[in-house]
Amino acid sequence: MCCPSRLVFSDVDETLISVKSLFDFLDFYFTGRYGADGIRHAAETRRRIAALIGGGSPREVANRVYYEAWRGEQLDVVTGWGARWFSLRSSSERFYVPAVLAALRKHQENGDCIVLVSGSFAAVVDPIAADIGADHVLCTRPEVRDGIFTGSVAGEPCIGEGKRRAVRDLAKGYPCINLTDCHGYGDHPSDLPMLTEVGHPVVVGGSPELLAETVGARVLMGTGPTDAL
Numbered sequence: 001m002c003c004p005s006r007l008v009f010s011d012v013d014e015t016l017i018s019v020k021s022l023f024d025f026l027d028f029y030f031t032g033r034y035g036a037d038g039i040r041h042a043a044e045t046r047r048r049i050a051a052l053i054g055g056g057s058p059r060e061v062a063n064r065v066y067y068e069a070w071r072g073e074q075l076d077v078v079t080g081w082g083a084r085w086f087s088l089r090s091s092s093e094r095f096y097v098p099a100v101l102a103a104l105r106k107h108q109e110n111g112d113c114i115v116l117v118s119g120s121f122a123a124v125v126d127p128i129a130a131d132i133g134a135d136h137v138l139c140t141r142p143e144v145r146d147g148i149f150t151g152s153v154a155g156e157p158c159i160g161e162g163k164r165r166a167v168r169d170l171a172k173g174y175p176c177i178n179l180t181d182c183h184g185y186g187d188h189p190s191d192l193p194m195l196t197e198v199g200h201p202v203v204v205g206g207s208p209e210l211l212a213e214t215v216g217a218r219v220l221m222g223t224g225p226t227d228a229l
Helices: 021-054 059-068 075-089 098-109 122-132 161-171 189-195 208-213
Strands: 007-011 113-118 136-139 141-145 148-154 183-186 200-204 218-220
Touching: 007 098, 007 161, 007 189, 021 059, 021 075, 021 122, 059 148, 075 122, 075 148, 098 113, 098 122, 098 183, 098 200, 098 218, 113 122, 113 161, 122 136, 136 161, 161 189, 183 189, 189 200, 189 208, 200 208
Parallel strands: 007 113, 007 183, 113 136, 183 200, 200 218
Antiparallel strands: 141 148
């Protein structure tokens, strides 16, 4: 197997794309499927997550709560709605963060392997990966039984230290690559474990917390850091 010279890890929400796919798709799906009841369900999920984060709970906990909202939904239906969501949102010129998309295109031209790393799930990340030609997707995987979401997460959320472990696990499959030669793109402190695994971190939006922990990191203009799942 031909080995690329580098792995390039990129966060998705507000790094590669300008929106929070988790919350945007939550509203899109439940409103479209269930009308007023879906609006209330999405709003209550947002309220619970905001309360957790406001109370100092780790984002990994909030990420798990997010997937509880999908309990009972059919995998194939959600996947179909994910494709619809992507088709609609990506039609906007503002969907992708231009500087990051251009940087990833340059990496691809150089023969690097692109890896999307996200706390979001495959229903929304997979269409993005296919569109930009990413080689791997590392994301949170909701538990599915008999084609139905159980409301739990299979394994650990791909957030914080979960991103570090996901990066390390993938890198084991590329023994020809040293992570010190690799690149990482992120916008939020929850991306720090991923960024500190690579030798060339890139801070999108200039988060002071990230810059303080990644001395010498390159900075790209983005949408700016916000609370993220």
